[in-house]
Amino acid sequence: MSQAKDLFKRRKHRTRFKLAKVTKGRARLSIFRSKLHIYAQVINDETHRTLAAASTLDKELKGKIKTTSNVAAAEEVGKLVAKRAAKAGVKEVVFDRGAYLYHGRVKALADAARGNGLSF
Numbered sequence: 001m002s003q004a005k006d007l008f009k010r011r012k013h014r015t016r017f018k019l020a021k022v023t024k025g026r027a028r029l030s031i032f033r034s035k036l037h038i039y040a041q042v043i044n045d046e047t048h049r050t051l052a053a054a055s056t057l058d059k060e061l062k063g064k065i066k067t068t069s070n071v072a073a074a075e076e077v078g079k080l081v082a083k084r085a086a087k088a089g090v091k092e093v094v095f096d097r098g099a100y101l102y103h104g105r106v107k108a109l110a111d112a113a114r115g116n117g118l119s120f
Contacts, residue, residue, distance in 0.1 A: 011099050022094050027051060029081070029093040029113065029120065031106055038074050038105055040081040040113075042090055052084035074105035078112025086117050095120045 019028065023045050032039040039055040054061075054077050056068035061080065065073040085093070100106045114120070 008099065015096075015098060019094065019096055027085075027090050027093045028096045029085075029110075029118065030096040031098060031100065031109060033100055033105055036069050038068075038077055038109060040077055040109060042081065042085045042088070042093060051088045051090055052081055054081035054084060069105075071105055071108040074108040075112040078109035079116050081109075082113040082116035082118045085113075091117065091119060093118055093120045 025046075028043045028045055030041045030043055037056045040053065041050050042052040043050055056065065056073050056077055058077075058080065061073070061076050064076055067073060085091075095110055097106050097110075102110070110120075
C-alpha cells in the first residue's frame with residue numbers, strides 16, 4: 001500500500017474514533033465533497049437512519065445554482081439541509097467533515113447550515 005493511502009486510512013480511523021465519542025445522543029451532519037458535487041446528510045447513528053439530506057443534484061437547487069462545484073452551490077446545499085433537518089425536528093448536530101479541511105466549500109456549507117438554524 002502506498003504511503004498516501006496509509007495516511008488517508010489512519011486519518012479516517014482517527015476521525016471516526018473521535019466522532020464516536022462526541023455523537024452520543026446527537027445527530028451527525030456528514031459531508032461528502034466530490035470534484036463536481038457536494039452532498040450533506042443528517043444521520044442518527046443510534047438508529048442508523050438518515051433524517052435529512054441535500055446535494056447539488058436536488059431538483060430544488062437546479063434553478064438557483066449555475067455551477068455545482070463552487071462555494072455558492074455549497075451554501076445553497078447548507079441552507080437546504082438545515083431546513084430539511086429542522087422539518088425533521090433536528091436542531092443540534094455534530095459536524096462530520098471527514099478528512100476534508102474546514103475550508104472552501106466545506107466551510108461555506110457549514111456556515112450556511114449554522115445560519116439557518118442548525119447548531120454545532
